Every structure is written in structure tokens, then in C-alpha cells.
Amino acid sequence: MSDEILINVSPTERRVAVVESGLLQELYLERSGESSYVGNIYMGRIERVLPGMQAAFVNIGLERTAFLHAADILPRQPELDENGESRPVPSITELVSQGQKLLVQVVKDPLGTKGARLTTQLSIPSRYLVLLPGIKSLGVSVRIELDAERERLRGMLRELTGEEPEHGFIIRTNAEGIETDALARDLKYLRRLWPRIEADAEQATAGQLVYEDLSLPYRSLRDLMHAGIEKVRIDEQETFQRAVRFAGEFFPEWAERIEFYDGDGPLFDLYGVETEIERALDRSTPLKSGGHLTIDQTEAMTTVDVNTGSYLGYRNLEETIFKTNLEAAQAIARQLRLRNLGGIIIIDFIDMTEDDHKRQVLRTLQRALARDHARTTVSEISPLGLVEMTRKRTTESLEHRLCESCPACDGRGRVKSVDTVCSEIFREIMRAVRQFETGQMRVMACPQVVDRMLEEHHRSIAELTEQLGTSIHFQPEDQYDQEQFDVVLL
Structure with a gap:
């Protein structure tokens, strides 16, 4: 499969996904009125x-x-x-x-x-x-x-x-x-x-x-576009037209790779990007072999724990541990990019007894990190099986961008923020209109989400209803939690 850049533009945010060989590797997002200051x-x-x-x-x-x-x-x-x-x-x-x-x-x-x-x-x-x-x-x-x-x-x-x-x-x-x-x-x-x-x-x-740096879609083209990117898909007409003009000025030989996406389903449903984003918010990440990673973010550092789980595929324990660690090294490099984890990172590989296995696991990790745009430094595996590394952090992690402290557990867990749920509602409305013919629809969500939609996004709602030719009614439901909502066709 080819490498692609997907640029999704909605009324509340702009998102850029980097897909390599059909797998999401990096995600960047910029909400309306909440852009990055880096470079300004x-x-x-x-x-x-x-x-x-x-x-x-x-x-x-x-x-x-x-x-x-x-x-x-x-x-x-x-x-x-x-x-x-x-x-x-x-x-x-x-x-x-x-x-x-x-x-x-x-x-x-x-x-x-x-x-x-x-x-x-x-x-x-x-x-x-x-x-x-x-x-x-x-x-x-x-x-x-x-x-x-x-x-x-x-x-x-x-x-x-x-x-x-x-x-x-x-x-x-x-x-x-x-x-x-x-x-x-x-x-x-x-x-x-x-x-x-x-x-x-x-x-x-x-x-x-x-001086203000470029907005996310055009900054992404400037920084992420390279010979290996075979296609850039953009799902909003004005952004697409400006991107083509931008490419014509800076890299005209690749301008023809930029395409306007008008498919039946949402752009981020391609390659399962939305599903991968959801998985990136989980604490645990499964490995194909049956093992898994446990990733915990704290104020001081991020820890990654490697576990064999149900993986028993090799003749002896040492080989099982070695193969799990090799797979984990590549998965960790991807998760660091996808989750945008930075600062000090401690990786707890499963203990290996053979020095050659340790060297191969470390080389695999370093090779996998070579494609990372952020600067990384990696230490040797310690006697305890730990790898200390750093990854340059310039913006907040994906979890901190999409989630906020959960009021129900006094901040010990994470839930999607009200703004994130609002963005999901907009996408669900657009998905429903693409799939079904309807003149009216009702959105049921918790009162905080409904209030935010009506108070801060009323202009976007009005523009959307005019564009789609449908009317949208919002109904607050006290029993819904913050992440829960339903879009009902009438």
C-alpha cells in the first residue's frame, strides 16, 4: 500500500492523518480558535x-x-x-x-x-x-x-x-x-x-x-510531504483549492498528488483511522502475537510495559520473550508517534538473558524510531531490562488534546472533552446525511454537550443545516454521560 496524507476539515477542527502502508502513524489536530503557537x-x-x-x-x-x-x-x-x-x-x-x-x-x-x-x-x-x-x-x-x-x-x-x-x-x-x-x-x-x-x-x-506560522493543513504539506507520499486527500473544497495553489508555489512537481475527496463515507473511515484514534486513547495496546503494551502517562514521564499475554508460540520461554520484545519495539515506536508522547519515556521490556537478543531488540527500536519527525535519544538496555529514552515534545499528547479529567472519578481517569464530543456529533450528522435521506434529525446528548453546541457552535449548525437541507433538533438528556450521544432520524 502507498503512503498517504488525509486532511479532514469540519466546522470545529482540522485534522491531519499520516498513513503508511495502510496504517495510521501520526495524527495532528487543530481546533477552531485553538491553534498551535510553535513557530510564531x-x-x-x-x-x-x-x-x-x-x-x-x-x-x-x-x-x-x-x-x-x-x-x-x-x-x-x-x-x-x-x-x-x-x-x-x-x-x-x-x-x-x-x-x-x-x-x-x-x-x-x-x-x-x-x-x-x-x-x-x-x-x-x-x-x-x-x-x-x-x-x-x-x-x-x-x-x-x-x-x-x-x-x-x-x-x-x-x-x-x-x-x-x-x-x-x-x-x-x-x-x-x-x-x-x-x-x-x-x-x-x-x-x-x-x-x-x-x-x-x-x-x-x-x-x-x-509572524504567524501556517495553519495545520498547509504546515502539514510543507513539513510532511515527500517523494514517498503518493496521495493527499482533502475533504473540504476551499482547503483543497488553497492546498493546490500552495503546492504549486512550493513543490509543483507533486501538486497533482493532491485530490479532493467526495466519497460516500467520511474521509477518516478510510484505513480505519477513526478506529485507530479510539484505540490510541486506550491504556492497553494489543500486539498481533497476543502480547500487549500498557502505556501510562504521568506529569514526570511516560512508562511503557511489555507483556507476553497469551503468546506461547515458540519452543522455549527465551524465544517467546525475544519475539514479543521485537514486535513490541516496532509497536512502541508507532505508538509514540501516534499518541505524540514526549519527554522522558521508560520502556520495560520483558527480561532477556542473552546479550545478542538485547542488542537486536534495541536496534529494532532505533530503526523504527528513525522515521519519527521528533528528535529522540535512546539509551542501552539496563540490567533491569529498562530502556530510558527521550522524545522532543512541542505540543500536548493526543490524550491531553482529546480528553479531560473525569469529574466522576475526581481526575483519576480520562473522558473525551465536550469539544471532542461536539466534533463527533458533527461528523455523525454528516455521516447520517450521506447514508440516508431525511428532512429532520434529533441529537440527544448530555446537557453540557447540548449547551456547548447551541451556545458556541450555533453558527456552524445553521450553516450545516442550510448546506445539508435538513433541520436539527437538540434534546438534553440528564442520564447520558459526557461521551454518550444519539443522532436519530425523524
Whole structure:
């Protein structure tokens, strides 16, 4: 099967699914009025300097002040000095002062009670390049491993920028195999964009947005589109038309791969994407062999426990454990991407006695993680059979995006949020209209969901009823729990 990107647009949210060989690997979502801030540039104001933490809190116009560490204020430079020793980080009080205005970029969204993470080391991405203002060096992504290709790309960029480039540039992984014209097109775009950002920054007041990154559908095309993606399906006409224009500007050779989806069923029913999303919210993930993974998220870390379950398929226990761990290593890499798990991750593989088995399981995990867009580091298997690893986290996990603390169990469990249920109701209405002819329908749900639909989504409901030619009545049911609803045809 081919690799595809599915882009689903509804009145309340935009979702992007990356499907590889018919299996969901990654999911991104962006709700109306709730987009990611990562990549945005703001004119910030230093609200408070904390010498003990080597950090400052910065007002960028969001609900919570953002966090800026001293190491993220320094200009980009090698970590080691000319003597091969680590460069000391100056005191935060030498770098900034309270009330000072500072141009900053968000590198990590607000998570839980924490504000956004900032840097003054700005970077502006395009399809194949990243512009680094203030430095002069040219670099190539470490994910491009062939030395000949690295040198070819570096030579192309040097020809385009000259020996003394006006800014620094990094060639992105997407650039592997491209020709000079595509790189020149990206370079021209960034050279036009940066002066506009500088001009807007000069006029900006404290807390004002200076530059906003692309919205999710187009950001996904920029960052996820590659030669292996054979098809991009989009189920909303306006987004499709804009995506085709966007592709025509940045990668015209692949624009024809973008298709408008108008099939009988919902787009995310293809390849069972909706079912896979539901499974990704479960604590337990089954393995084909009969074993299973147990995944627990906490504030400090995520733990993954590997169990053989009912798997008894090999001649002896050691072989059974080894085969289960091999399968689990590949499944874990997929679950980390799908659930968007980040930070510290502890994997408890089943104890193995043979060193060769341990090495093979670890190599399998590392190979499976190689396709992950997030940066990961993996340690050796410890004597206790544990693997410590980290995965860069820039946005909240899938569970935290789709669920909220359950009021019935005082936060010990998770239930789908009211917004998530509202989105599911919209999708169920559209599914019902595709399958049946009806002039009226009734939606029964708990009072909180009905109130949210009528108060915050009344415009979307009105547009939907006009578009579908049907009337929709909402009926609150006190006995329904938050995730329960019914769409009834009248």
C-alpha cells in the first residue's frame, strides 16, 4: 500500500492523518480558535527576571507568561570554545532586564500549567530550507546521511547564496534528491519573507504577534510531504483549492498528488483511522502475537510495559520473550508517534538473558524510531531490562488534546472533552446525511454537550443545516454521560 496524507476539515477542527502502508502513524489536530503557537514570533516584554532559575517570564500576549531560559537568549554559537571547553552561560541579569522588549519565537506550546517556551534564536522554515537570521553558516540536516548527497546539497546552496551569505541556512531533510530550481525557489521565498518580518517587528508593541506560522493543513504539506507520499486527500473544497495553489508555489512537481475527496463515507473511515484514534486513547495496546503494551502517562514521564499475554508460540520461554520484545519495539515506536508522547519515556521490556537478543531488540527500536519527525535519544538496555529514552515534545499528547479529567472519578481517569464530543456529533450528522435521506434529525446528548453546541457552535449548525437541507433538533438528556450521544432520524 502507498503512503498517504488525509486532511479532514469540519466546522470545529482540522485534522491531519499520516498513513503508511495502510496504517495510521501520526495524527495532528487543530481546533477552531485553538491553534498551535510553535513557530510564531512575538514582540515580548520581560515581566520578571529569576536569577536563581537563569530564566525570565515574558509577556507575549497569551493567557500565561512564557518562559525564556538564559541559554535561549544567547546568539547561536558552538557549544565548545577554542580550547575545547564548554562555554559558560552568562547570568540572566546580564542578558535581559525587567520591562525590556525582546523579539522571541515559541518553540514549545503551553503544556498543562506551564507557559510557552521561548527562544530569541529565530528560525523561519520553508519547504526545503530553514533561515537563521543573525548568523552566516550553512548546514545540512543530520537525517541526510549520505556524504555525497550532503555535499551536493551544500554545494548547490553555496552557489545560490555566495561565499558570504546574508543569513544562515539549514537544508531540511525534505531536500534530499531535489534539484537547484526547487532550492532557489525556497531561498527566494525566505529572502522576501524576512525583511517583512523585520519591518513588522520594528512597528510592533509588547505582546503583539509579528509572524504567524501556517495553519495545520498547509504546515502539514510543507513539513510532511515527500517523494514517498503518493496521495493527499482533502475533504473540504476551499482547503483543497488553497492546498493546490500552495503546492504549486512550493513543490509543483507533486501538486497533482493532491485530490479532493467526495466519497460516500467520511474521509477518516478510510484505513480505519477513526478506529485507530479510539484505540490510541486506550491504556492497553494489543500486539498481533497476543502480547500487549500498557502505556501510562504521568506529569514526570511516560512508562511503557511489555507483556507476553497469551503468546506461547515458540519452543522455549527465551524465544517467546525475544519475539514479543521485537514486535513490541516496532509497536512502541508507532505508538509514540501516534499518541505524540514526549519527554522522558521508560520502556520495560520483558527480561532477556542473552546479550545478542538485547542488542537486536534495541536496534529494532532505533530503526523504527528513525522515521519519527521528533528528535529522540535512546539509551542501552539496563540490567533491569529498562530502556530510558527521550522524545522532543512541542505540543500536548493526543490524550491531553482529546480528553479531560473525569469529574466522576475526581481526575483519576480520562473522558473525551465536550469539544471532542461536539466534533463527533458533527461528523455523525454528516455521516447520517450521506447514508440516508431525511428532512429532520434529533441529537440527544448530555446537557453540557447540548449547551456547548447551541451556545458556541450555533453558527456552524445553521450553516450545516442550510448546506445539508435538513433541520436539527437538540434534546438534553440528564442520564447520558459526557461521551454518550444519539443522532436519530425523524
